[in-house]
Amino acid sequence: xxxxxxxxxxxxxxxxxxxxxxxxxxxxxxxxxxADMEDQGLLLRTHGGARRxxxxxxxxxxxxxxxxxxxxxxxxxxxxxxxxxxxxxxxISGGTTTAEVARVLAIRPELAIITNSLTTxxxxxxxxxxxxxxxxxxxxxxxxxxxxxLAENAFNSINVGTAILGTDGIxxxxxxxxxxxxxxxxxxxxVAHAQxxxxxxxxxxxxxxxxxxxxxxxxxxxxxxxxxxxxxxLERIRAQGVEIHVVGT
Numbered sequence: 001x002x003x004x005x006x007x008x009x010x011x012x013x014x015x016x017x018x019x020x021x022x023x024x025x026x027x028x029x030x031x032x033x034x035a036d037m038e039d040q041g042l043l044l045r046t047h048g049g050a051r052r053x054x055x056x057x058x059x060x061x062x063x064x065x066x067x068x069x070x071x072x073x074x075x076x077x078x079x080x081x082x083x084x085x086x087x088x089x090x091x092i093s094g095g096t097t098t099a100e101v102a103r104v105l106a107i108r109p110e111l112a113i114i115t116n117s118l119t120t121x122x123x124x125x126x127x128x129x130x131x132x133x134x135x136x137x138x139x140x141x142x143x144x145x146x147x148x149x150l151a152e153n154a155f156n157s158i159n160v161g162t163a164i165l166g167t168d169g170i171x172x173x174x175x176x177x178x179x180x181x182x183x184x185x186x187x188x189x190x191v192a193h194a195q196x197x198x199x200x201x202x203x204x205x206x207x208x209x210x211x212x213x214x215x216x217x218x219x220x221x222x223x224x225x226x227x228x229x230x231x232x233x234l235e236r237i238r239a240q241g242v243e244i245h246v247v248g249t
Contacts, residue, residue: 013051068202071226074247076100079164079200079224082245086110088161091190092120094145094183095166097200099123106130114158116151116186118144133158140183147186155189163194165215167201169208172236175217177210184212191215196222203228206237217242 019030038045079101083090087110092098094117102120105111106127114133115121121134135154137146145151165187167176176199178184191197197220206229217240225234227248238244 013046013049015049017048019049068204068226071202071228071248072097072100075200075202075224075226076104078245078247079198080104080108082198082222082224083162088112089114089158091115091155091158091160091163091194093117093163093165093187093190094120094143095200097202098164098166101164101200112160114154114160116146116154116190118146137186138182140180143180143183145183145186147180147182151186152189155186155193158193160190160194162196162198163190165191165197165199165220167199167205167214169205169210170199170201170220170223170237171207171209171233172217172240174209175213176215176220177208177213179210179212181212184214187214191219198222198224200224202226203230206230207233 016027016030020027023030034045034050038050044051075097083105085108089112090105092102092113092115094115099117099120102113102115102124105113106124107129109129111129112131112133113124114135116135116137118139121132124130125132125134133154135146135151137151137154138148139146165176168179169177171177178187191214197215199215199220199222201223203226206225217237220242222243222245223234223237224245224247227246229246234244234246
């Protein structure tokens with residue numbers, strides 16, 4: 001599905017024959033996938049193909065899991081290594097990389113995790129060794145994150161050792177950013193009540209600037225990314241005082 005949406009976003013519309021040629025699957029499979037994506041509101045089917053509803057600026061979370069999976073797992077393992085053992089509290093935002101961090105942390109004892117991400121909460125809620133706290137809020141269909149006043153009030157009422165922040169972009173110019181302004185306000189409430197802020201982002205996010213700021217670089221202590229990140233941009237971020245960890249080769 002993600003490959004089809006990428007082709008669609010590149011040109012605004014795409015024919016059935018182009019999809020079958022580029023993706024190497026049957027016309028029947030493409031028709032089935034297009035019907036499913038139309039039901040989800042991701043596109044409009046046309047005679048002989050499909051066209052986009054709007055530009056795909058934000059990939060829906062349900063389609064992101066397969067993107068850069070190995071890099072995200074390496075990032076998650078390094079991020080977990082940077083957290084102290086023993087009784088500790090962590091806030092985790094939405095996103096596929098942060099969800100990987102939560103999975104790595106799931107075996108830790110005496111850990112309290114507060115999150116506004118439905119997918120993260122579901123992945124770790126059954127672990128008896130964890131205290132999992134879920135915020136309230138309005139659930140965004142693209143990210144499965146609870147946002148708005150209820151979520152912000154939950155983050156405002158607690159203090160955590162480390163906030164682990166996923167992002168759509170991080171740059172020396174713009175800090176950590178996301179596509180949705182309400183999500184940005186909610187995540188900033190999490191950042192404001194953490195002793196330390198760690199951003200986890202695959203290399204494609206480094207140097208990218210999106211609509212709404214979640215945190216200034218001055219509020220971010222650590223960035224964990226992978227070796228595909230732009231080296232010059234990492235140096236600019238490091239020059240502003242952010243500790244950078246790069247995984248992979």
